[in-house]
Amino acid sequence: MRVARVALLLLTSFSRASGSHVVSGTDARLPMSLSTVIQDLETEGASYVTTATFITSKSVRKTESATLLQRLFGISGNGDDLVEYGVTTAFGKKLADSPEAENDDSDGGSGVAIACPNCSRNEATASEVSSTVVACGGTIVYVADSVDLGRGEGLFDYLGPAIERLLAFRTMAESEDSDIPKHWKHRPSTLIVVFNGVSSEKELNQAKREWQNAASQMLKSIIQPTQRATKLDDVFDRIEYLSATKTEDVDMMLCPAGGRVSAPGSPSSREPSEVASDVSDVVTAGLVENLGPMVEMASKVPVKHACPKLKNPLDLASARLLGPLANKALSECLDSIHRETGPDGKTLVPEFGALGAAAIKRALDNLDEASGSRFKASPIAKRIRDDLKENLYSEVGDLYDLQVASLKLASFDMFRSRLNKLRISPNLPDQMKEAADSCMKEFASAVKKLRVPRATSNGSWMTTADQISSLRTQMAEHNAERLKAARASGQFKPLPRKGVSVGFNWLLPKPFGNDYRQTPHLTHSTDDLVYMPADGITDVSAEEIRSGDWRRGVVPVPSGSEMLYFK
Numbered sequence: 001m002r003v004a005r006v007a008l009l010l011l012t013s014f015s016r017a018s019g020s021h022v023v024s025g026t027d028a029r030l031p032m033s034l035s036t037v038i039q040d041l042e043t044e045g046a047s048y049v050t051t052a053t054f055i056t057s058k059s060v061r062k063t064e065s066a067t068l069l070q071r072l073f074g075i076s077g078n079g080d081d082l083v084e085y086g087v088t089t090a091f092g093k094k095l096a097d098s099p100e101a102e103n104d105d106s107d108g109g110s111g112v113a114i115a116c117p118n119c120s121r122n123e124a125t126a127s128e129v130s131s132t133v134v135a136c137g138g139t140i141v142y143v144a145d146s147v148d149l150g151r152g153e154g155l156f157d158y159l160g161p162a163i164e165r166l167l168a169f170r171t172m173a174e175s176e177d178s179d180i181p182k183h184w185k186h187r188p189s190t191l192i193v194v195f196n197g198v199s200s201e202k203e204l205n206q207a208k209r210e211w212q213n214a215a216s217q218m219l220k221s222i223i224q225p226t227q228r229a230t231k232l233d234d235v236f237d238r239i240e241y242l243s244a245t246k247t248e249d250v251d252m253m254l255c256p257a258g259g260r261v262s263a264p265g266s267p268s269s270r271e272p273s274e275v276a277s278d279v280s281d282v283v284t285a286g287l288v289e290n291l292g293p294m295v296e297m298a299s300k301v302p303v304k305h306a307c308p309k310l311k312n313p314l315d316l317a318s319a320r321l322l323g324p325l326a327n328k329a330l331s332e333c334l335d336s337i338h339r340e341t342g343p344d345g346k347t348l349v350p351e352f353g354a355l356g357a358a359a360i361k362r363a364l365d366n367l368d369e370a371s372g373s374r375f376k377a378s379p380i381a382k383r384i385r386d387d388l389k390e391n392l393y394s395e396v397g398d399l400y401d402l403q404v405a406s407l408k409l410a411s412f413d414m415f416r417s418r419l420n421k422l423r424i425s426p427n428l429p430d431q432m433k434e435a436a437d438s439c440m441k442e443f444a445s446a447v448k449k450l451r452v453p454r455a456t457s458n459g460s461w462m463t464t465a466d467q468i469s470s471l472r473t474q475m476a477e478h479n480a481e482r483l484k485a486a487r488a489s490g491q492f493k494p495l496p497r498k499g500v501s502v503g504f505n506w507l508l509p510k511p512f513g514n515d516y517r518q519t520p521h522l523t524h525s526t527d528d529l530v531y532m533p534a535d536g537i538t539d540v541s542a543e544e545i546r547s548g549d550w551r552r553g554v555v556p557v558p559s560g561s562e563m564l565y566f567k
Helices: 033-044 062-072 126-135 146-151 159-174 201-221 272-284 292-299 313-341 352-371 379-420 428-448 464-489 521-526 542-547 549-553
Strands: 003-005 021-026 048-056 090-094 110-115 140-145 190-196 238-243 554-556 563-565
Touching: 021 033, 033 048, 033 090, 033 110, 033 272, 048 062, 048 126, 048 159, 048 272, 062 140, 062 190, 126 159, 126 272, 140 146, 140 159, 146 190, 146 201, 159 201, 159 313, 190 201, 201 238, 201 313, 313 352, 313 379, 352 379, 379 428, 379 464, 428 464
Parallel strands: 048 110, 048 140, 140 190, 190 238
Antiparallel strands: 003 021, 021 090, 090 110
16 A cells, blocks of 8 residues: 655645645545545645545546546645645645634644545446445545447446445434434535536536436435435535536535535534544445445344445446336336235235246346346346335235235135034034045145246245145144044944954865875885975886886876875
8 A cells, every 4th residue: 555645744845735736545445445544635734624525537638537637626726746646535625724714723624534535437437436425524526538439338327326325424424323423413514516527507408408407317216224315415505507618616616505615614614533434334344345234234124144244336237227127027016916915915816826836927028128138247237126026025925925815814714604504414524524525625726726827936935735735734623623522422323333353264174185295204204205306306116117016106296297096
């Protein structure tokens, strides 16, 4: 980090006590670098300090920005080499003493601390510029190029997010739980718009009208607190429109009350310690790194992930334009469904699935139509669409639960009405079960029509099987309670159980005599039969074969080609 300062001891011999001159410049990171120049102004003897941010639109080139910065803030003479646009991030300028201050020994005069982030080629991030604007209290010197005015693009790449964050920070100051000082809520601010490429009075008036129209559209697209600003006058206490050819020092016009900042009593001039404290408030609130703490405190909604730093203008435009459109699409989708289901969502719509699918598709199509091909390459646009799709299915899923609850109630009432028509008889349990099964069949058919297609993959919806199982259990429990009550009152008596007859059948194991395959031990004790091999196949001795008596003892075996010796 390089910090360039003017040493006071070296300038003592030619100090310009009554003239305006640059005191110091720094290339440290914004908005913390403002503290450095504020301290240098206090050392120079300034009793009051005014802060402002110098921003340019997209088409203003770096060389033009450097020239305008030098001319608008009167950077010349001693210390002019301390300010180099694109390198210097902030500088301090000691203003010439007013006649009243020259006669007051206790008044050391006024100074301005100007933050000048490099807006050329989007080198500065929107988060850095926005936090710097908040640290400066919302006072801005903005250079709008005529090219950007004509085409309506590139005007608010930095100014839009800065105003959005400024309004949110003021809302934070209103919160009782916030540690931010309450003066932030009513801190006056000034906007000076310098039109580059405009020379005549007629061109200036035309540029002013185009600027105001574009600003109104920008305010409609950004995220704002409950009390929305519809024009720039709702955000800034003083707005001045100048031509870039004007040579008057702009730093003398930063007073919100319309006077000069060097004049005593200017509301923009505050003590150096107070201004440094404001910079510290911005850093402490976490606005330098991300939007998380600000969004959480302003919207009262927990922030799961820190908001990313957006450097690409396409991503900035996507977030600013598509964000409100996504919220509008979600609101219109829910409104169209509530017109059928009622405000509480409990009016049963038999074709709720088709209704929800059509509403979700219409909301996504509206967002796609609004984004067109401009934001096709932006990951922020894709994320906004994915978030919208998730929110749509989540919100419609809540209504789906209400619809299923209404269908369950209607099905259960129909089930009870059918039970009331049954006559008490010994067959009552079977009839009650049949009534439950018929109602469950109708419920299963109806609940499928309430479900939005592909809902399970896009949200935590209960499956149809879970809904059917839940109602079946409820009906079974109701049947059991009704039967118990009928039996306890003596109205229902179940059929007596019939006896169970048991029969035993016995078959002779060996109806045709002994089977030596079952009792092979007898063959060795009483006969001379030889079993070859040991697997149980019988054989006949040679003597029996020669005598031929064995033929009377051989019977066929139906299960195979074996032979049994019948004795």
